[in-house]
Amino acid sequence: MSPAQGEFTIAHGGGAAEPGKAIPSLLLLFPRGKRPGSDVLHDVLHGASARADGIAVSLDYSDITGSDEDGPWFELIANAVTMELRGFGAAKSSDAMTVKALSASVDEAAEAAGFGQLEAVMLHVSPHLESGAMATPVLRALCSAGARIGAHLEHLAAFAWPDSGVLFAPAQFSQLMDDWSTASQPSAAFFVGFRDEIDRGMVSRGLARFTQQELRLEPELVEDRSDAIRLGQRVAAQLIPMGRMSEAQEFTLPDTRILRLEPSANGRFVRAFLG
Structure with a gap:
């Protein structure tokens, strides 16, 4: 007999969740060779559409060369949450290596979905917010900003959550965010x-x-x-x-x-x- 379908409720067991040691990240995935560069991201994030979406650039290091330890990156503010967009620099940068490692956790899902090889841009909350990164308002702000940024990026193939190894197509992720706007908790299907x-x-x-x-x-x-x-x-x-x-x-x-x-x-x- 297979597990039943339908809703049921689990009583509250007490205890507070704590985030893991690494800052959780949302990946924006692109076909190999189609990932946007610093110039494209600069134009999108400084454009009227981003401002209309409530996304402001507070720091712009998009012109840093790949040999720099940090590589190119942006600091953004959306819904009063500070976050960083990273991983789009040269492969030598520590951020690019981090994104490569995170991308490896979704490779199997990408292959199963027929995406083939993908490259990623990484969005995460700023380090000073790490202790509250998984709080619902912060997590929702992060994912909402990712969805709004992704809507203006050509060739976007999917969004991924490396912790779960799950990836959603852009339309599916957009629906997730629409549903979350009226729900109190994040969707387990993605996270x-x-x-x-x-x-x-x-x-x-x-x-x-x-x-x-x-x-x-x-x-x-x-x-x-x-x-x-x-x-x-x-x-x-x-x-x-x-x-x-x-x-x-x-x-x-x-x-x-x-x-x-x-x-x-x-x-x-x-x-x-x-x-």
Whole structure:
């Protein structure tokens, strides 16, 4: 019997989520050789459209050469949040190497979606905001700015969240932002991915950014992989506002089966299995 479809609610478990050590980044992906250069980004960010979108350039280092340690970059302010656009310089720059490493986490998804090889521009909040980078207003401001910037960039292929390994086509990401404008929490479909385990279970990717724990679906819940991912994303969406889970809980699924969630022995995971 495959995991049931439908909505259910997880009670609040207490605990506050803390961000990971690395600043979370949104990637704007382009086909190889089509990534915009400093001149294109300069024109877009200083143009009337960006100002109309509420995006202001507070620092412009787009003319720094690739041999500089920092490489070219912009500091932006959108929705009262300071952020940085990086990774579009020469491959020698530390930012370009960082983007390459982040891009590697979405390569498999890109290949599966038929995008082929992609190059990325990286948008993240400024380092002084790192401790609050995953707060909903800050995260929404970051993604909203990315969507608005991307709307003015030719050849944009997709948006990606490296923590989850998930990428969305521009139209899909735009719909995500429209939906988020009326929702209190971010969409688990973009920020939480799932990978297969050797025992045929599945483990989330990216949930720990919000809750300090990843979700593990035990093999009995993964008879159908697509159904299991949908179930996992529903559970993740309920876990995000909870923070860290410290006590086991049981819930009735729409098909009357019992789903049990409990922290793993080392506290790094929330295990989900049939009760």
